[in-house]
Amino acid sequence: MLRIVHCADAHLETTFPDARGGARRRAALAEAFARIVDLALERRADVLMLGGDIYEAQRAGPQTARFLFEQLARFGGPTFVSPGNHDPYSAASIYARSDLPPNVRVFAEARWQPVPLSSEVTLYGFGHTPAEPGRPFADARFDRGEIRIALVHGSDEDRCPHNKNTTAPFNTREIAASGATFVATGHYHGGYTQRTDRPIFAYPGSPEPIKFGESDVHGALVLDCENGRVEVEAVQIARTRLVERTIDLDGITSEHAAFVRLDDALAPLGANDYVRVRLTGAIERGTRIDAASIVDRYTASLGGLEVFDESVGFDYEAIALEPTVRGHAVRDLLDMMRSDDAAVASRAHTALRATLAAFENLPIAPEFASG
């Protein structure tokens, strides 16, 4: 039996502009990658595979290279890297350095290259270069060995969100036509395994969550190759969580009441949780909701906090019926908020809050823009 540990999308040196604690989250990503190497050593893996986007080419420096090389050398066994769109192979990439550990082989070209791992298993690797590689499985034919594992960084186009561009896209039909037994891939940060009667391809997910909205699977895959089959086990590696909470402040009349509800909602969360909070509900007009002070209050207990105040202090529809300038203005802005253009609707929402605050002589603050 040949045992392979596969991971991808470590995104070392990525940025986290949305919530605070970027440095800690980068450190958490590196620690998670080290835990994957620990996993490979614990499971006595024969091979370690990296499915791309291990680091951010735009930001990776000497420390990144040292850390990565130390970890790969620590594993010591054959290690195969299929560069992704964030760490494409080039003369300037970390993978091209002369001090790359000797146990590491990088698939430096955007074409399939076979490497026999054992008498039964052959690995086909496909690497990204700075140019978009197109569809990697379009004309691929794998015929060496009983088990043919493809390693590539690409998009499962059946699950690609509509507003996202694909990179090296593929689908189940192409994989079946190529003759690959299993495709170990990377790109999507939330891991999942595509199966029919057997595993077809799998994303291990990023070792730690990177963006809000990702699925909860973040770790590595352990592949056992035996008797013509590949068994896939997803191992959770992540220790941090990205948590989104919507807290209803309906009916509150004071800032204190808002904090009480926030305390209740955030109490179960800890220092490894990076939280995005949306405040909703109709509150008493003039009740102070200060996002900055909320963030300050929970900074020590949470990894990071982001607050979006969408609470409402006015009855918009009732005001819109007033035969006054204010009523007419509110009516106009409510109409604009129903626009299909999200930017127009958002701007109208902020303008509505500012308009009512202006008429009521309440503070008008840029925090309105975060709603």
Added chain:
Amino acid sequence: MKLLDLTVEGFGTLIDRAFSFDPVLTVIVGPNEAGKSTLARAIVASLYGLRPMEKAIAEPWRAGRFGTRLRYSLSDGAVFEVHRDFERDAKGISVYDSAGKDISAAIGNGRVLSPGQAHLDLPIDVFINAAYAGQERVTIDGSHSREIAAVLSHALAGGPREDAAAGALKRIDEATKLHVGSERANATKNAALRFAREAAQSAHIKAERARAENADLHTRRAELDRCVAEHGRLQRAHAETERRAQAMHAASLAARLEALRRIRDEFAALDEERARYDDVAHFPHGAMPPIEAGMREWQRLDDRAAECEAEQRRLEACNAELGPLDERQQRIAALSDAALDAMRAAAAEADEARAAAASAANAALNARRTGEKGSAFSGALAAIAAVGCIVSVGFAIGHLWLFAAIALCVGLLAGCLATARFYARSQRIKQAEALQGAADSATSRERNAASALGAIITEHHLSSVDDVVRDRAAARAVLANRATLEVSTQRASLARDLASASLHALEAALETIVDAPNISPLRTIERARALAARRSERDGIDARLKMISMQRDAQLGRDDEIALEREHAALREAGVTGVEGDGASLRLLEAERSDLSRRVHELTTEIAVRRVSLSQAELSIGDVAALDEQRLRCEAEVARLEHFRDALKLARDTIELRTAEAHSKFARRLEDYAATTVTEISGGRYREIKVDPASLELRVRVPETHGFVEIDRLSAGTREQMHLLVRFAMVRMFAEGLESPPLLLDDPFAFWDDVRLERCLPVLFRGARDHQTLLFTASDRLARAAVERGAARIDLETVTASPSIS
């Protein structure tokens, strides 16, 4: 609002006066300076208070309390009384309801209590520009158009009072200024958006700089890799050169060892040959040259002694042949050189005296002969002279004067010549006689000299001085030969002694180097020479041995032969095969190896330096991710502020749009109200009036062009007419949605003509039915006309104090 009555305790010229007003129209009549305008201002001040600049003007002219009491009713029937104490400014006001209850706190806003604002809902500027038209102050002040328009729109909509579009716009502007700020490049505060942009740009620059440094690291690392690769290549080349050098070194070692072996053999052979010359080993170096010199000296001295002895014998033979000298010869020989010289001088003097005597004799003879010559010619000349004289006499006698003269001249000439010649002859004779005397004297001296010389010669029995000289020389030669013989004899003796001494010295020297007793010096020398030759040959062998030794030293250098042998053996054991190479190729190889070694060393140093530099550069590089994160946060803040700015602009635009719409509505209503009266007042000339809702500027349609013109292009009277009409319309509109304010007309018609006034009064009176009107005028005619239409009249000059109302 209906003004009921006013008590003026002291306000300008009005002191302790009381006025009651008709709820419809009151005309207050009085001449100039009667206090009409003061009364109007007192009403306004009672409702709104005094502004700081107005207080000094309004102070009572005479002593008294600076205050008023105003009573008024509202449309709902409520009656209020305002007590003002202007000395206390804002604190000097109290408002009472009809029950006498102080409601000041209820209607005030906490800071300012203004009954006009509270009950009319009109700011003071709106009240003044709508309801208070003074003399030459009928024109509406456009700077308050926004407030007036807001009130009009409120009135039109019938409320609500909380609407405050102007305030909302102001607060939005303040929020924009506070949170977005100015985008001017030189703004140092209130420029949050620009600061955020600058922060984003700064973070971007820092991140890009760190990225560039990171890229530079790649370049440095590539350069280091290149150096390492070159270092490896050079090291391999150096090793190959080393191997070749070892091979050539092995060959060189073998050659050196072979040469050393040859040298060693040659040395042994020479050493063996040298042993055959051991008998002269102690023959002293340099002994022969002095012996040879001594030999040559002895031979020279011996030859010299022989020569001296031969000379001696020759002189002895010569001496014997000359024999001994007699006495005369000895005297002659002894004749000194001085005597001989004296002898020679005497002979010479005699010869000289003889020659002088002969010469003098000859000269005397010649002189004599010369003196005797020419005497015949001189006689002939004398004869010719005599004849001539005679002939002349003859011709004179014959009177042949010419011939006489010629004959005389010839005779005279011949006589002169004859005389001269006679004189010369006598002189030569005298000279010959003198010469003859000298010749005689010389002859005498010659004779004396010859006598002296003869005496000397005779003494030596010789005939001449030459004989003396010859004999003296011969005698002296004999004497000299004898002396030479003596010297030669001595010299021969000396030479022989020297030769003997030299021989002894030579023999002594030979004894020191040759043990050869009883043999001749010449044979001894021959033997010494043979020994010296052998010694020389032995020295030659020694020189060759030295040369060989030097060759060996040259081959060995500082090396040890045994060490070379061991090294060669080690190389052979290591499998190094000798490669023949000449010196040039070996030197080239050595130079190449040295160059490679130097380059390897240089590259080693360069690699070390580059590694240190790279390491330092790696340490100094910034955290690109953190910098990017900072940049993204700044950009997000910029986007948020831009969104906020756009939203505020949208809010502002929306409010303004809706405000403008509201204003346009009141403007239309205002135009309608004004249009009903403008035709009447203008006598049908103007029928339509337009009001700009934003600026409240007026335009009227003129019949000439049927177009609208700016009201500024009309006459001053017409302009005031139009503004007064708009004021009427505004007060009418206030009455629709708000509390109707009283209309205070402070003699606005003072400069109107009668026709225009006649047209206006009906309008005024009609309007007074809707809103209380107080008309202040100095015109009794106008007052009477008003009274005829039901107006109450107050003559200021007859009004007196009235009891206060409480």
